[in-house]
Amino acid sequence: MTKQPKWLDNAVFYEIYPQSFNDTNSDGIGDIKGITEKLDYICELGCNAIWINPCFKSPFGDAGYDVEDYYTVAPRYGTNEDLVELFNEAHKRGMHVLLDLVPGHTAVTHKWFKESMKAERNEFTDRYVWTDSIWVEPDGMASIRGISDRDGSCAVNFFSHQPALNYGYYKPDPDKKWQQSMNDEGPRATLEALKDIMRFWLSAGADGFRVDMAGSLVKNDENGKGTIALWQNVREFLNKEFPYAAMVSEWGEPDKSIIGGFHMDFLLHFGPSHYNDLFRCEEPYFSKRGKGSAKEFVEAYKTNYAKTDGKGLICIPSGNHDMDRLARTLDTDEMRVAFAFLLTMPGAPFIYYGDEIGMRYVENLTSVEGGYGRTGSRSPMQWNKGLNAGFSSAKAEMLYVPLDSSKDRPDAESQSKDSTSLRSEVKGLISFRQKNPALQSRGEIEFLSSGYPLVYRRKGEGQSIMAVINPKDETTEIENVNGKIIYTVGHGASLENGKLIIKGSAAVFVEE
Incomplete structure (x- = not known):
């Protein structure tokens, strides 16, 4: 049972995104102390x-998703003690912290991989997915080979410097003895090594994990059955030792992730969710032109919602480090309406740093560090109108990613003082959500219309x-609405x- x-x-x-949030030691890279310094802003x-x-410690070929040491904070961000202090300061404010857990692969510089490359058998020989011949590549996966004395090819996830950790094959091919x-x-x-990593950081004060590509661990996995069983094993461990640790999956299939023991699952920006139909396409639904469509998104959401047995634990982010910024396709008025939607849906909403402004x-x-087309969404947080937008006192050329050079770039300080700003709207919507139990994570949802306008009913704790x-720039009328307007955007x-x-x-909320 998942607690x-x-x-x-x-x-x-x-x-x-720690690299780009707040730099306190003037090296052009954000750090843990910088996050701690801004907790009051977030709160x-x-x-x-x-x-x-x-x-964590990394060669940063993929911005830290290529982990070299799961137990050590990257020196450029600070120390383990800095991270523990962040946990403590967050808890003092009634806040909780999830770390990003990358269970599917490591960096090629990880000591486990270095040992696995050796020709002689050792305890790490089978820690990664290796074939038994340099001439054989793993089915359906890229590989790295010819890099050591070991005779074999090692499967990789994503970039060629991210060797895939071995959690086994759900249905090993009997003719391929290397498939375990x-x-x-x-x-x-x-x-067990994965559990040890989780045990270490939960004991240090972390409140749980967002798990990177959680559905991809077991290979040749029929309908995710093996990976579900793996996470059920992890859930059993957590229930015994850390029953209140939160687990949020990057899986995109909530019926599988929740059965596996996760509390919530992200809608992904790729795959069948139609999430990008709303925000990031040629004609987004939230454009005031009114040429987009939410119909396929709504149908996919309803299907997933039903699969969660009505728990509704599906997270819809404003964006993340892998997506274009909302502002690339939506103007400020459009983003206001988009946030009205994002902050009144079931499941926990996620706001990507800077999207609120x-x-x-x-x-x-x-x-920069494997960002490619994603780099433009990873620029430094714009805190004020001062040097480097308040992100860092380093020389501009030292910054992790160059700043938005626009003279009218938004900043948090100015918008915090402006009651009409996008940030003030987001703040108001969060407060509105928190004051109304029907709008929170576990409240029910029923879609009444998926055109223009999008209409849905939220219920919870006796409230409807x-x-x-x-979003469309056109006045519309709806008949047979009973109740009172309690919030407008x-x-x-x-x-x-x-x-x-x-x-x-515009957006309007009617208490029925």
């Missing part, structure tokens, strides 16, 4: 939980709220004699 941490019921997460916004992208079962010694040792995608940047989201609405009139580029 649900109570704090997830009203959690609103803030995702922090004042209304977010009560944080997800920190990988902050989940119960073989190597895969079992890998799983409408930070832009920085165009035409040279790739109808949400009417109208954008250009407003009126409700008289059962007729709701909502203006274009």
Whole structure:
């Protein structure tokens, strides 16, 4: 049985890309102390939980998703003691912290991989997915080979410097002796090593993990059955030792992840969710042009929602380090309406740092640490109008990623003082969500319309709220609406004699 941490019921997460958040030692790279320094800012916004992208020792070929040492904070970010202090300071403020766990692969510089490359057998020989011949590559996966005396090819995830850890094959091919079962010694040792890593950081004060590509661990995995069983094994361990540790999966299939023991699952920006139909396509649904469509998203969401047995534990982020910024396709008014949707859906919402002020995608940047097209979404947080937008006192050329050079770039300080700003709207919406149990993580949802406007009903703890989201720049009317308007975004609405009139580029919430 999965034990649900109570704090997830009203959690609103803030995702922090540590490299680009706040630099306190003037080296051009954000650090752990910089996050601690800004906890009050995050708290004042209304977010009560944080997800920190990988902050462990790494050669940074993939921005930290290529881990060299799971037990050590990367020196450029600080020390383990700095991270423990961050946990403590967050807890003092009633906040919780998730670390980013990367269980599927390591860096080629990890000591496990260095040992696995040796020709003679040792305890790490089977820690990774190796074939038994340099001339044989793993089916359906890229590989690295010819790099050591060991005769074999090693499967990789994503980049060629990310060797795949071995959790076994759900159905090993009997003609390929190198394909190990989940119960073989190597895969079992890998799983126990994963538990040890989790045990270490949970004991240090972490509140749980966001798990990178959680559904990809077991190979040749029929309908995810092997990976589900693996995570059920982890859940059993957590229930015994850390029953209140929160687990959020990057899986994209909530029916599988929740059965596996996760509390929540992300809708991914790729695959069948149609998430990008809303925000990032040629005609986004949230564009005021009104040429987009939410229909396929709604149908996919309803299907996934049903598969979670009505738990609704599906996280919809504003964006993340792998996506274009919202502001690349939406203007400020459109983002207001988009946030009205994001912050009133079931599951915990996730706000990517800077999205609350409408930070832009920085165009035409040279790739930084494996970012490639994603680099433009990883620019430094814009805190104020001072030197380097308040991110760092280093020389501009030392910054991890160049800043948005626009003279009118948004910043947190200015928007915090402006009651009409996007940040103030986001803050108001978070507060609105927290004051109304129907709008929180576990409240029910029923879609009433998937066109323009998007209409859905949220229910919870005896409360019922109808949400009417109208991105299109056109006034519309809805008949037979009963109740009172309790919150509006954008250009407003009126409700008289059962007729709701909502203006274009607006959202309205009616308590029924």
